[in-house]
Structures are given as C-alpha cells and as structure tokens.
Amino acid sequence: MKKYTGIIGKPLGHSMSPVLQNSAFAYHRLDIVYEAWETDLTELSNRIEQLRKLNVLGFNVTVPFKESIMGLLDEIDIHAKEIGAVNTVVNNNNKLIGFNTDAKGFLQALEEDGGFHCTDKNILIIGAGGSSKSVFSTLLREKPKTITIANRSIDKAHKLIIENHVKDIEINILELDELNSLNYSHKHIPDLIINCTPIGMRYTDEEKISPVGERVISEKSLVYDLVYNPMETELLKIAKKKSGKTLGGLPMLIYQGAAAFELWTGKYPPIEIMFEKAKNALSINNS
Numbered sequence: 001m002k003k004y005t006g007i008i009g010k011p012l013g014h015s016m017s018p019v020l021q022n023s024a025f026a027y028h029r030l031d032i033v034y035e036a037w038e039t040d041l042t043e044l045s046n047r048i049e050q051l052r053k054l055n056v057l058g059f060n061v062t063v064p065f066k067e068s069i070m071g072l073l074d075e076i077d078i079h080a081k082e083i084g085a086v087n088t089v090v091n092n093n094n095k096l097i098g099f100n101t102d103a104k105g106f107l108q109a110l111e112e113d114g115g116f117h118c119t120d121k122n123i124l125i126i127g128a129g130g131s132s133k134s135v136f137s138t139l140l141r142e143k144p145k146t147i148t149i150a151n152r153s154i155d156k157a158h159k160l161i162i163e164n165h166v167k168d169i170e171i172n173i174l175e176l177d178e179l180n181s182l183n184y185s186h187k188h189i190p191d192l193i194i195n196c197t198p199i200g201m202r203y204t205d206e207e208k209i210s211p212v213g214e215r216v217i218s219e220k221s222l223v224y225d226l227v228y229n230p231m232e233t234e235l236l237k238i239a240k241k242k243s244g245k246t247l248g249g250l251p252m253l254i255y256q257g258a259a260a261f262e263l264w265t266g267k268y269p270p271i272e273i274m275f276e277k278a279k280n281a282l283s284i285n286n287s
C-alpha cells in the first residue's frame, strides 16, 4: 500500500521539501509520496487528526506551527522538548511523536558548509520564533562569547532566554527596529549573523526585503540566512558586498530533511541526490 508523508504550514509555495524527500524515496524505490498540505491555524487540529491515518508515516512542520503543534502530539522526544519546537513528526501506529531535526541540520550546515565554529564568537540572531529556538539552544552548547537576539516582539526574545536557563554566556536583547536604527552601534561586532525570520522568502510580500541593513553587517561577519528560496536573498546580496561571507539555508534544509527521512524510513538518506535535486529545482524556480 502506498504510504504518505508531507509538510504542514502556511505559506508552502516556496517549499523544496517535496522535491528532496521524493528524490530520496525514488532512490530507495520506496512506494512513499511526500505532499505539501497547506494548513491554516483554524484547521490545524483537524489536520493532525487526519494525519493519524495508518498510511501516513509522518510529516514535517514549518512556519508558523513549530511551537503550537507540540500540544497536539502524543509524545515529544526529549531533545525537541528541551528546544521547545518540533519540525518532524513520526506516526507510530496512530501515536504521533514530535522530533526536532532543525537543530542538527543548522549546526551541520554551519560547520561543514560555512566552515564556522562558534566557540568564543559573537553571534547575532534575528528572530525569536520556532527556528530561533532550535538555533539558540544549539548555539548555547557551542559556548560562544556572546549572543544578541533581535526580534520584532521583545517579549518573545526574553521568553527564549528564560526557557533556556542560560548561564555563563553574555546575552543581549534588542528590538529589531532598534538594531536597524541609525543610532545603533554594535556592543559586540558579530562574527556570525543568522536570519531566523521569513523576511526575504519567495512568494511573500517581503521577498525583496532584508531584515537588516548594511550597517549591521561588519567586514568580518559570516551571514547565514535560514531562508533558502530564493537561494540568494536580499540579505545575502547585501552581505556578499559587505563581508563576502555568506551561507544560504539550503544545506540546513537538506540535513534536517535527511534526518527526518531516516526517522520515517530507517534508511540511509542519499544526501548528494537530495542536494542536487533541490538545487536544480531552486535554479529553475529562481530563473
């Protein structure tokens, strides 16, 4: 019997997850299909009940449900619980178990594709939503010197810090507007700037916008945009001119997706094929 997996969130027009997961299922000749299930907040609980069906192996969760989904699942893996966000759900005989593969994908991409190690570095995170939770709790384990979080709603940034019981690392919080104001000057020049907002994402009103201006980026900063469609966002275009050091969201997408594939199938993910198919689809999409 054909099995199903997919992704829930809204919007999903930009998502490359169907391309990379279907390429991995085809590689292993598995009769599994990955679909995009665009879902409104009001439909979320009904959608989850539909997905308990036996022929659904599991699914991914994206913007804006990575936190709100947690209360609708039967069990949360300890690592995802610590982070406070779920991006992958496994259906184990109608029991829905939440995992977080974003954290692993984020760090693997930063180290392997960005060549960056966080120990003793100054880091600026933009955003305090579901992906920031994964990013922030991962970074804390890597012992950076300082972390600054800039978010539109400052309360959410404070909550992130309280939930993580931070010790021994200097943390600063800013409103995003404050970061972008003309009066802003860095307390700590960032070695790494990470965009964890959807600003710059394709098929949205903010596609042509960068979350920060040129003056926030220093000559030494690596700029890491979690947004992967388009491959070169407005933020990365600015960073390319200013520091020349950029990392897009595609490697993270592949690594988090590979970890999800392994959870659903127990099989080795064909990472190179997943990369190639997603890159090709993005190139067509971006041309």
Ligand SMILES: NC(=O)c1ccc[n+]([C@@H]2O[C@H](COP(=O)([O-])OP(=O)(O)OC[C@H]3O[C@@H](n4cnc5c(N)ncnc54)[C@H](OP(=O)(O)O)[C@@H]3O)[C@@H](O)[C@H]2O)c1
Binding pocket: 062, 063, 064, 065, 066, 102, 105, 127, 128, 129, 130, 131, 132, 151, 152, 153, 156, 176, 195, 196, 197, 198, 199, 201, 206, 226, 227, 228, 249, 250, 252, 253, 254, 256
């Ligand atoms: N490459 C990958 O594998 C990967 C993995 C995960 C996520 N992502 C991408 O990362 C992005 C964020 O995802 P998420 O799950 O963290 O989303 P989310 O939970 O909805 O959080 C979004 C964050 O962005 C802020 N934000 C949203 N729109 C804004 C705007 N117009 N101006 C200022 N701030 C704004 C929100 O601020 P408030 O707190 O004030 O609402 C919030 O902090 C998405 O584009 C997603 O596709 C990529």
